[in-house]
Ligand code: SF4
Ligand code: SF4
């Protein structure tokens with residue numbers, strides 16, 4: 539096993555070559571905020587919340603998709619990075635309709651937790667008030683695209699773990715949206731097995747179980763981790 543040495547903040551670390559900066563930090567107990575990252579599925583660097591500063595590189599890089607290299611010097615929490623993270627969260631709130639007081643995920647929402655973590659108490663951006671489609675055609679689940687932050691966790695979980703590939707991203711810029719099948723009502727997509735993995739993966743109240751009301755949505759993230767590791771650990775029940 540080839541090993542790479544690097545420094546993250548004031549810590550000297552040795553990690554396996556090919557690891558990402560995020561993996562190196564997590565192994566050392568150094569916290570880097572993440573949103574689109576989900577253990578067990580491919581990283582895509584969509585949310586930019588895990589940006590870090592690397593000596594000699596003029597721009598900030600996402601830790602989840604940046605591989606470690608020998609002698610790398612990484613800073614995870616400079617004033618510039620913290621301001622950038624706060625601004626990113628403010629933009630996420632301004633781009634959607636995140637009315638926490640009436641959201642099924644209130645109190646169980648990773649976006650809400652992130653706002654607290656980065657110290658956001660208001661947004662400096664104009665609210666866009668998008669009017670995106672709400673789809674409750676599925677027997678058990680619904681999607682309110684107004685709460686979507688385009689992390690694509692649902693897309694990747696359904697594709698890589700369930701193997702159903704129900705979800706995709708369509709459109710560009712402000713017209714971007716998550717679509718089911720060929721932009722069909724979710725309930726009409728025969729590939730959906732109703733496994734609920736996308737429900738557990740969604741960080742906000744965008745994908746929800748029908749019948750949940752304000753603050754009632756609980757996610758079972760441990761289920762996804764169990765499924766991802768079941769084969770490796772030869773554990774088939776939990
Ligand atoms: S319920 Fe399962 S199969 Fe259906 S869209 Fe969600 S992850 Fe895919
Ligand atoms: S529906 Fe949820 S999981 Fe899917 S992209 Fe939007 S926020 Fe992410």
Ligand code: FES
Pocket residue numbers: 571572573574575582583584585586587588589600601602603
């Ligand atoms: S967690 Fe790295 S870009 Fe989203």
